[in-house]
Amino acid sequence: MKYLKVKIHDHVASITLHRPPANALSRAVLMELDEVLTELEKKDEVHVLLINGEGRFFAAGADIKEFTLVKDETEQAKLARSGQQLFDRIEQFSKPIIAVIHGAALGGGLELAMACHIRLSTDEAKLGLPELQLGLIPGFAGSQRLPRFVGTAKACEMLLTSEPITGLEAKQLGLVNHTYPEEQLLDEAQKLATKIAAKSKIAVKMTLELLQYSQPGDHEKGSIREAELFGEVFNTDDAKEGINAFMEKRKPKFNQTKK
Secondary structure (H helix, E strand, O other): OOOEEEEEEOOEEEEEEOOOOOOOEOHHHHHHHHHHHHHHHHOOOOOEEEEEEOOOOOEOOEOHHHHHOOOOHHHHHHHHHHHHHHHHHHHOOOOOEEEEEOOEEEOHHHHHHHHOOEEEEEOOOEEEOOHHHHOOOOOOOHHHHHHHHHOHHHHHHHHHHOOOEEHHHHHHHOOOOEEEOHHHHHHHHHHHHHHHHOOOHHHHHHHHHHHHHHOOOOHHHHHHHHHHHHHHHOOOHHHHHHHHHHHHOOOOOOOOOOO
16 A cells, blocks of 8 residues: 555554545545555454554545546546545445544545544644635535534634634534544544444444434435535636645635536
8 A cells, every 4th residue: 555554453443535635535545445455354352443654644635636637527526435435435334434544634634534424623622624725616415414413604704704613612513523632632532442342243333334324314415516516616717726826835816607
């Protein structure tokens, strides 16, 4: 594996993203993650999975530069949809997956974390969906999952302002389960995973299946439409300006026009 490190200890598999400097979620990273999930799902000795990031961040977003190399909006929509399907797989996984967030979980990073069953964070971590800052919209079902955790009004504010919230704020809103000082985060995540790993595997699997019935019925419909609009918005002048501004480290000047 080039971008993921996997360690198994006491029935807990720790998956570490290591794609410096920000653990951006490129297609290669997502493909590796899909492969790792397939392998770990088959291993009887693995009861619980942890996903964390190496370095300064959990994951600071999808790989925007990679998306810019695809010019056709249908293909961009397909890329977004493939990411959505992987994250749906995580949400529906037969073993509990815990996101362990430090530094930042932004854009695709937060979308990955929201797909996990449980989220732990440092107190000061930054969590948000800043895609509109680039003239874009979320592409990995962030527009569908965020309101489920923080409510429609707060999700609307976070999306339209592009402002992240801290781990402590995320805990108050119900976006993360618990927060800890950074030096305690991994230990606390391991403790929680070990506690869950001691439960009956069959009962845990059944519980995860039952929780899927609580999800909104229009999630897939909304996600498909998000992918379509993601491909469409990527080819607007505003998106091109937003991406260029991001790369040039300046504020974008949006024209509100298409093509």
